[in-house]
Amino acid sequence: MNFTLKIWRQKNQKDEGRFETYEVKNISPDASFLEMLDILNNQLVLENCDPVAFDHDCREGICGSCGMMINGRAHGKGRKQATCDVRMRSFTDGETITVEPWRANPFPVIKDLIVDRSAFDRIMQAGGFISVRTGSAPDANSIPVCKDNAEEAMDAAACIGCGACVAACPNSSAMLFVAAKVSQLALLPQGQPERKERVQRMITQMDKEGFGNCSNNYACEAECPKGISVMHIARLNREFLTAKLT
Numbered sequence: 589m590n591f592t593l594k595i596w597r598q599k600n601q602k603d604e605g606r607f608e609t610y611e612v613k614n615i616s617p618d619a620s621f622l623e624m625l626d627i628l629n630n631q632l633v634l635e636n637c638d639p640v641a642f643d644h645d646c647r648e649g650i651c652g653s654c655g656m657m658i659n660g661r662a663h664g665k666g667r668k669q670a671t672c673d674v675r676m677r678s679f680t681d682g683e684t685i686t687v688e689p690w691r692a693n694p695f696p697v698i699k700d701l702i703v704d705r706s707a708f709d710r711i712m713q714a715g716g717f718i719s720v721r722t723g724s725a726p727d728a729n730s731i732p733v734c735k736d737n738a739e740e741a742m743d744a745a746a747c748i749g750c751g752a753c754v755a756a757c758p759n760s761s762a763m764l765f766v767a768a769k770v771s772q773l774a775l776l777p778q779g780q781p782e783r784k785e786r787v788q789r790m791i792t793q794m795d796k797e798g799f800g801n802c803s804n805n806y807a808c809e810a811e812c813p814k815g816i817s818v819m820h821i822a823r824l825n826r827e828f829l830t831a832k833l834t
Contacts, residue, residue, distance in 0.1 A: 589615045589676055592684040593628065595640055601696045607686075617677035621664065622647060622654060624676055641700040647672040649813060652750030656701045657688040662752035662811040670750060670813045690751050692760035694797045707797040708749050711766060714793035715786045718778050737775045744772035746814040753808035753816075759800030764808040766794050767824035768816050774827055784831035791828055 590613045598605030612628050619627075622644050629639035645651040654671040658664040664674045679685060687701065695703040733741075747768035754762050770787050773779030779786070802821060809818045 589617055589679070589681045591615060591624070591676075591679065591682070594684060594686045595700070596688045597640070597700055598689075598697050600699060605697070615676050617675070619676050620647070620672055621658070621674040621676065622672050641698075641702050643702050644672065649673045650748065652748030652813070655690060655750040655752055655755070657686075657690065657755060659686050662690075662756045663750075663813055667810075668813055668815045670748070673813070690755040692751075692754045692799075694760065694762070694799055695751060695754065703751070705749070705751050707799070708751065708762070708765060710797065711762070711790050711793045712769060714789040715769065715773075716782055716789065718773070719781055731777050733776060741772045741775040744768040744775070744816065744820055747772075747812075747816050748814060750813060752811045752813060754799065756807040756811035757800065757802075758805055758807070759803055761802045761808070762794050762797070762799040763802040763821050763824065764812065764816055764818065766790050767820035770827055771820040771823050774823065783827070784834065787824065787827040788831050791824075 590611070593610045593612060594607045595610060596605055597608045610628055610631075612624060612631070615624050615627065622642070625640060625642060632639045642656065643653040645653045647654070649670040649672060652670060655663060656671055658671065658674065663669060663671050664678070666674060666678060689695075689697050689701045690703045690705075692703075694707040695705055698704050745768070747765060749765060751765075753764040754760050770790060773786065774783055804818075806818055809816065
């Protein structure tokens with residue numbers, strides 16, 4: 589398969605950046621999107637050109653570091669997949685593919701397709717830690733948790749912090765990310781001691797980082813590679829209001 593790639597190139601945060609066009613040929617339909625970029629970078633190195641910088645790590649849809657906009661969609665047009673899960677057979681032979689970094693003020697471009705997502709780290713740090721003394725591993729039934737709560741907490745904990753929700757939102761809102769992190773602890777007994785302080789601190793930090801407000805666009809849920817439900821945002825709002833009122 590052959591493709592024309594329009595890729596955003598930007599040297600650093602201060603550089604204006606621009607699109608550059610590249611041709612890649614004889615790409616296997618089974619190759620992943622990142623493997624295709626590896627092939628492009630090999631070409632560029634052989635031509636003594638600067639390779640395209642992009643984030644990646646596990647390449648198994650687990651770490652969330654490979655996020656980028658592909659033809660205007662976060663992680664591409666598929667559902668519940670990270671960029672590394674995208675296979676080139678999902679494109680048409682000869683297609684022109686536009687590749688950009690996440691577009692959000694709290695995610696400044698470091699270089700090319702790599703953005704600084706440390707704002708997410710600071711939100712997590714603002715949430716603090718759990719002060720429950722766990723000691724050694726407890727017996728399986730020593731802390732009863734109902735199945736519904738356990739399942740919902742696990743669904744929220746599936747968030748990999750890739751930033752697709754922010755990139756997809758017209759307001760660059762981080763509500764789905766924060767909601768998932770608050771929800772997974774609010775549903776479990778271990779998260780109760782700091783429950784009220786945690787949600788207030790995390791939302792305060794989210795606002796400080798410059799993320800926008802949620803307007804129920806639902807693009808975050810649609811583009812989330814782990815399918816995190818917007819129902820967690822409803823819980824986040826309830827948690828925050830309860831904390832402020834009590």
